[in-house]
Amino acid sequence: MSPRAVAALRAVMYDGRTVVTQSRPEPAPSAGEVVVRPVRVGVTPADLQVAELCLKFRGVLGHEFVGVVERASDGAGAPWVGKRVVGSPVVSCGGCERCRAGLSAHCADRRVMGLHDRDGCWAERFSIPAANLVEVPKSLGDDAALLSGVAGMALHAARATRIEGKTYVSIIGDNALALIAVQVFAKLNASVRVLGFEPARFSICDRWRLKHRHADEVGRRQDQDVVFECSGTTRGVELATRLVRPRGRVLVASLSPGVPRQALPDTAPLLDAVAISAGEVEVAGVGRGSVRDGLDALARGQIDTSGLVTRRGVMFDPAGAFELAREPGCVRLSVEEPRR
Ligand SMILES: [Zn+2]
Known part of the structure; x- marks a missing residue:
């Protein structure tokens, strides 16, 4: 050599x-x-x-x-x-x-x-x-x-949201972000549920005594104050606009590194512009939060x-x-x- x-x-x-x-x-x-x-x-x-x-x-x-x-x-x-x-x-x-x-x-x-x-x-x-x-x-x-990065992102989403009185929150997805976000929002006194696509993932919410349903089983009643879309899929984003109440808030998180839509019809999120406009829905993006904040919350035992x-x-x-x-x-x- x-x-x-x-x-x-x-x-x-x-x-x-x-x-x-x-x-x-x-x-x-x-x-x-x-x-x-x-x-x-x-x-x-x-x-x-x-x-x-x-x-x-x-x-x-x-x-x-x-x-x-x-x-x-x-x-x-x-x-x-x-x-x-x-x-x-x-x-x-x-x-x-x-x-x-x-x-x-x-x-x-x-x-x-x-x-x-x-x-x-x-x-x-x-x-x-x-x-x-x-x-x-x-x-x-x-x-x-x-x-800790995922926890930081969930905290970032919660801080971007006003939770007053009995706020109804739906979290869409069954990935780590959704399963941490449901805990963070529950601690803010929100009435929160996870709507997932894969029961083997979201049934873990039973342990925290937090509500969860299959996304296909919920009514599209447009009665949720806040919907946090964590799945990063077209399906999830479309569901969000069917669940949010008029003048409610949709939070959208995507950790995708940037997917060309033509290459990826199934996961390129599409927001329903008509539903957003007619319902005067507020849409906000949620980027990465602070790893330090996430780590602190984990170290204090605030997130399981x-x-x-x-x-x-x-x-x-x-x-x-x-x-x-x-x-x-x-x-x-x-x-x-x-x-x-
Ligand atoms: Zn710079």
């Missing part, structure tokens, strides 16, 4: 056709970045979309992790090495008008690890700006910490994530992982290195 050979590591890549484990060079962190070794990587519906719908993204997959910081570049700030961390996958430029106005989540040049224009975390090691990281308290387990990691896969067996992630009962798949 050449003495100049570049050290390599394993990473799960999408190459435009398929998802494979490949050898990649060691990450070279820029100033202010750190190198993290993931102990858990979450495989989410967005990962499945990238691979199954041949989306534009090419590179290392993965945007949800719990890991340990191995190295830090100059300018990374706090002593990060050895810390157990989670982090936001959104990397903003810091220099554009929006970033300077404090809206870095809406950076004009934003990149999203594993989804848009930046390698993700599904690798033996990856780099990430230290500013994106939050240290995980010792009291919080890896599975719970893995869902036990049982949401329903499947475990092997870190560098992407074919096996995707098979598990597609199972009807899979809410969240965590891929991990086998225990040595």
Whole structure:
């Protein structure tokens, strides 16, 4: 072997056709970045979309992790090495008008690890700006910490909504976001229910004594004050406009990295413009919230994530992982290195 050979590591890549484990060079962190070794990587519906719908993204997959910081570049700030961390996958430029106005989540040049224009975390090691990281308290387990980004998004949705008196809220979907959001809205004294499509996923609400129904079994009575669409599907968005009352509010969340409609008729959400206009319905988008807020709520025990990691896969067996992630009962798949 050449003495100049570049050290390599394993990473799960999408190459435009398929998802494979490949050898990649060691990450070279820029100033202010750190190198993290993931102990858990979450495989989410967005990962499945990238691979199954041949989306534009090419590179290392993965945007949800719990890991340990191995190295830090100059300018990374706090002593990060050895810390157990989670982090936001959104990397903003810091220099554009929006970033300077404090809206870095809406950076004009934003990149999203594993989804848009930046390698993700599904690798033996990856780099990430230290500013994106939050240290995980010792009291919080890896599975719970893995869902801190989703928890942050559910909190973000709830904060964007006025809950006064007995507010009727329907949450559409049976993914991790829907199942965390139902808990968050229930704590705000709302009358809340989950309307899911896959009973094996949403029956977990029984444990929290929260109402759930199959989406096909509910009347379209336009009597809900707030409908939070979490499924990211045409079906879910159409249902939302049938459920919301006149002058009610529809919240729309989609973690899709951006799907060309012609490529994806079934999941490109369509809002019913006539129903929105006639009902004077307010429609609001819900982007990613704060990972730190999510982590804090989890650490304080305000959100129960036990049982949401329903499947475990092997870190560098992407074919096996995707098979598990597609199972009807899979809410969240965590891929991990086998225990040595
Ligand atoms: Zn920017």
